[in-house]
Amino acid sequence: MGQGFRATGHGFKVYMIQFMKGNTKYGEVEAIKNTPNFELKQFGTPDLIEIPREIDFEEGKKALKFAEKIITDNNHDIVILDEVGVAIAMNIVDVEDVLKLIAMKPDNVELILTGGQRMHPKIKERADLLTEMRMIKHYYASQGISARYGIEY
Numbered sequence: 001m002g003q004g005f006r007a008t009g010h011g012f013k014v015y016m017i018q019f020m021k022g023n024t025k026y027g028e029v030e031a032i033k034n035t036p037n038f039e040l041k042q043f044g045t046p047d048l049i050e051i052p053r054e055i056d057f058e059e060g061k062k063a064l065k066f067a068e069k070i071i072t073d074n075n076h077d078i079v080i081l082d083e084v085g086v087a088i089a090m091n092i093v094d095v096e097d098v099l100k101l102i103a104m105k106p107d108n109v110e111l112i113l114t115g116g117q118r119m120h121p122k123i124k125e126r127a128d129l130l131t132e133m134r135m136i137k138h139y140y141a142s143q144g145i146s147a148r149y150g151i152e153y
Contacts, residue, residue, distance in 0.1 A: 001028055003112060004080055008037045012077040015070050019063050019087040019115075020044040020056065026153050039076075041066060052092050060092040064101065071105050078110045085115025085123065095120045102126055 004014040014037060022044040032040045043063035049056055071079050081101075087093045098113070099122060105111045113123065116132055124130055139145045147153050 001080070001082075004032075004038055004078060005035065007078050007110075008035055011037065013037045013075065014039070014078045014080065015076045016040045016080040016082055017063055017067050017070065018042045018044070018082040019060065019084050020049055020090075020092065021083065022046045022059070023153070027150055049090065049092075052090055056090075056092050060087055063087075064093055064097050067101055068104065071101060071109060071111065074106065074108075076109065078112065079105075080112045080114065083115040084113050085117070085119035087115070088120045088123070089115070089118035095122050098123060099126060 001016070004016060007014050016032065016039070018040065021042045023046040029040060032038045043059040043066070045055060045059070067079070067081055070076060084093065084098060088095050088098060102111060113119070116130065117134060
């Protein structure tokens with residue numbers, strides 16, 4: 001997301017497609033609404049997914065189809081597929097379908113995939129740049145504190 005905000009500061013057009021997210025109360029949803037040249041579309045339900053349901057698979061397919069349109073429409077400089085790595089790991093979307101999206105990306109589009117801590121090895125192999133963020137310590141695990149408004153969402 002930081003890359004998206006940075007790019008809009010230079011006049012780039014950014015589109016973020018969120019996989020497995022349908023909660024409009026996330027802080028980034030409001031921030032993006034107020035940022036010129038930054039668009040966002042969510043695919044998913046407001047529910048946290050532990051075991052995928054049929055609706056989750058349907059939303060994943062819709063997200064992939066929409067991503068193809070946005071990646072190839074020649075209207076955006078950067079396209080972010082937020083949490084697609086987790087969607088692959090949970091079998092909500094197929095890794096081969098995501099690889100097809102990567103292959104159809106025009107040279108002038110920067111494609112960013114997040115959810116890297118669970119990113120499929122085939123995606124890692126295909127990536128030109130790979131960054132890993134990992135939790136070392138979190139109060140959720142040690143103190144049982146749940147996600148906080150304005151901090152985690």
